[in-house]
Amino acid sequence: MPDWLTVYYREPLELTHGEGRHVWDADGRRYLDFFGGVLTTMTAHALPEVTEAVARQAGRILHTSTLYLSRHMVELAERIASLSGIPDARVFFTTSGTEANDAALLLATSFRRSNQILAMRNSYHGRSFSAVGVTGNSSWSPTSLSPLQTLYVHGGFRAPGPYARLSDEQFTEACVADLEDMLGQTHGNVAALIAEPVQGVGGFTAPPDGLYAAFRRVLARHGILWISDEVQTGWGRTGEHFWGWQAHAASGPPDLLTFAKGIGNGMSVGGVVARAEVMNCLDANSISTFGGSPVTMAAALANLTYLLEHDLQGNARRVGGLLIERLRAVTAGLPVVREVRGRGLMIGIELVEHDGSPSPRAAALALEHAREQGLLVGRGGREGNTLRIAPPMTLTVAEAEEGAAALDGALRQVQRTIGEKERS
Missing domain, CATH: 3.40.640.10 (Type I PLP-dependent aspartate aminotransferase-like (Major domain))
Structure with missing residues (x-):
């Protein structure tokens, strides 16, 4: 494989199967999928009709x-x-x-x-x-x-x-x-x-x-x-x-x-x-x-x-709106988060340094910490400092709350890590 082939995570992840909004890795660990293979698993993993x-x-x-x-x-x-x-x-x-x-x-x-x-x-x-x-x-x-x-x-x-x-x-x-x-x-x-x-x-x-x-x-x-x-x-x-x-x-x-x-x-x-x-x-x-x-x-x-x-556009509007508001609430007061933006189930969380400059290192850390919390998200932005959230469009309210809680924990870990490095 070429050196320029982009792979997520310090320890690359092998996904073996999925169902609904969840996927499993080769070690049997389950993850809530908030990225869908780059917005590709649009409805659900292993959707019977498909x-x-x-x-x-x-x-x-x-x-x-x-x-x-x-x-x-x-x-x-x-x-x-x-x-x-x-x-x-x-x-x-x-x-x-x-x-x-x-x-x-x-x-x-x-x-x-x-x-x-x-x-x-x-x-x-x-x-x-x-x-x-x-x-x-x-x-x-x-x-x-x-x-x-x-x-x-x-x-x-x-x-x-x-x-x-x-x-x-x-x-x-x-x-x-x-x-x-x-x-x-x-x-x-x-x-x-x-x-x-x-x-x-x-x-x-x-x-x-x-x-x-x-x-x-x-x-x-x-x-x-x-x-x-x-x-x-x-x-x-x-x-x-x-x-x-x-x-x-x-x-x-x-x-x-x-x-x-x-x-x-x-x-x-x-x-x-x-x-x-x-x-x-x-x-x-x-x-x-x-x-x-x-x-x-x-x-x-x-x-x-x-x-x-199944009116998945309507579900994206309803559950996506709830998820955006929940993410804005849990990230309020975190200096590392510059903005939570998006529409429906297409949401970005932009991360910055203490001086407000783009922080690709914060995004890289957040990706790792979210994985530890059992959540998969994407990454993008001009400086690589934005988390990309795009779950399958059948996402439930309970899963939106679960994902928001995992991101809350991951971003607080990022904030602590960056804050400690600044103090040192």
Whole structure:
């Protein structure tokens, strides 16, 4: 395995099985899972409806490729097209969010005949050559080489930076002015803006509602497409909306929407939705060998059906709201915690040093202490100083309370450790 392969914990953890919101390691210890394999186990571990769909399909045929029709693929495409909000939508399936964003960039640059892309600072869009080329978080962008000319604009996160103390309205105005200024310095046609409605790897940061609607009005004047990267925000996880773009709905739906992670509940499923004019612009043949696999499509269709029938978006709103308030209560008065932020079951806890500077060491300690408390969480942020909390969307109130209590204990241990080092 390569040296650059990121692995959590000083003693790496081997997970052997899971059920509901819990997983077990090779030593038989049980953990409450507040990260879901990076927001991928969206409904639950070993959800019977999904595992049974996988088993039934696996007993029939495992693989065909998109050269052949698959009933599950067609049915899933129809449902996603309808849910997307994009008129006259077409859906192309891939195996990951990276590949979905790569396909969206191919479509946008081909449609606009331009390799210029607008992207957000602090963003993350995957690990392919093109996706890295539009990633605005240097911790996850290992090369400056790119097939794209990427122009980074402000707006995905507020602090730190020159706009940190602005009101929502002032912040939006300043970011729109920044966008206008950027476009005034470009040569040729910019193809698209790609943006996460909530920045995932960036630490679950989000702009004020309506910012991308304001951006869209500027983009529309120039014919620039909008790609909404919904790989982490889609399917109702934020509680308030089914898609992250809907927090900016005054501008209407995006031209392209990418998805992955949670829809497969652990199976490798991704895709891009685009209006037909954009999706059909390619003038060469293309297939996906593993995108639209009969097994992954059966799993995703069963998973989406379960999510809709059990109103998991509503559960994310209710239980996520309770969890956010509980976390704010237990961390009040802890100097190491700068902010608890988020929506639904997409929550970030930003940690800082005694002087208010970002503290990646506090986040690393918190990750370890939470594990000791039987809780698994993620980590992100521009400086790697934010805990990422994104449990399966079937999380119960009792489990939310249990997780909050574990984080309370873990963060108090971090506070004591950092305080002792400061005194010494």
